[in-house]
Amino acid sequence: MSLFDPSTVPADFRAGFVSLVGRPNAGKSTLTNALVGEKVAITSSKPQTTRHTIRGIVHRENFQLILVDTPGLHRPRTLLGQRLNDLVTETLGEVDAVGFCLPADEKIGPGDRFIAGQLALLNRTPVVALVTKTDKVxxxxxxxxxxxxxxxxxxxxxPENGGTGFAxxxxxxxxxxxxxxxxAKVLAEPLPQSPPLYPDGELTDEPELTTVAELIREAALEGVRDELPHSxxxxxxxxxPREGRPEDQPLxxxxANVxxxxxxxxxxIIGKGGSRLKAIGMQARTSIEKLLGTPVYLDLRVKVAKEWQRDPKQLGRLGF
Structure with a gap:
């Protein structure tokens, strides 16, 4: 089956991949969700929330942007940190344009300069600077x-580095x-002329299982201490699906293990008398039901995997 009706696609239609980069907590995931119009990337007030490359698909009349939301580039302190940086570098080599997110409420720092230096190595890939969080100042x-x-x-x-500055x-x-x-329009300008790469209405190519895990993780990150998100x-x-349920009452x-x-x-994570785990479950279940459009029974178990961020075997087992 064709992904699109060629007769409805303008001759100058563009489609391609754009990566949003920036230091941790620069507003990349929130901007991805705003561009797509739905929640496809988890957000948190804590840095280093995103760990998977989330593709959000932005559908417009004359173009289709496939957004690649990466973990924040940073100087790695653990094996997990290095793997996240490697994921960003690999992603940047495969996109048509880059959106560099810099928050309006924070001065440019060493982290931003580090990322700008990395972007300078991309040569011909256009870089659009996006000054995020302007509502905060x-x-x-x-x-x-x-x-x-x-x-x-x-x-x-x-010019001194062979470029022309930000596009x-x-x-x-x-x-x-x-x-x-x-x-969205400016990020779409460098894209090649192409028919849509995804069907209309599709918002992400991330497997549902991964998205569900991320929604649970987002709920677990709410209101916890600063050091916990990394762990x-x-x-x-x-x-x-629950067996034996009527078609009009699916469950x-x-x-899942946290x-x-x-x-x-x-x-x-568990909290006094299990109160925090219960709150995590309620928040995650609400988000998952909205995502999947069906009632959910969610069973959460909390387990200890000692120093998993520094252990290659455990990183692999946990999907990194």
Missing amino acids: GPEQVAAQLMAVTALGDEVLG AVIPVSAVQGYQVDEA VAVVVEEMN LDIY FVERDSQKSI
């Missing part, structure tokens, strides 16, 4: 950040929807 601070970001592009990606610098607010469509992994062991059984590195972290 006033107009004067937004203007100052736009100038600082432009200067960074001229310095690191300018564009765009202020956006994913939360308010400010200039989200404009960002949480989720594996969905089973996801099957999906999901059994892994942490220490017994003390297990206590944090």
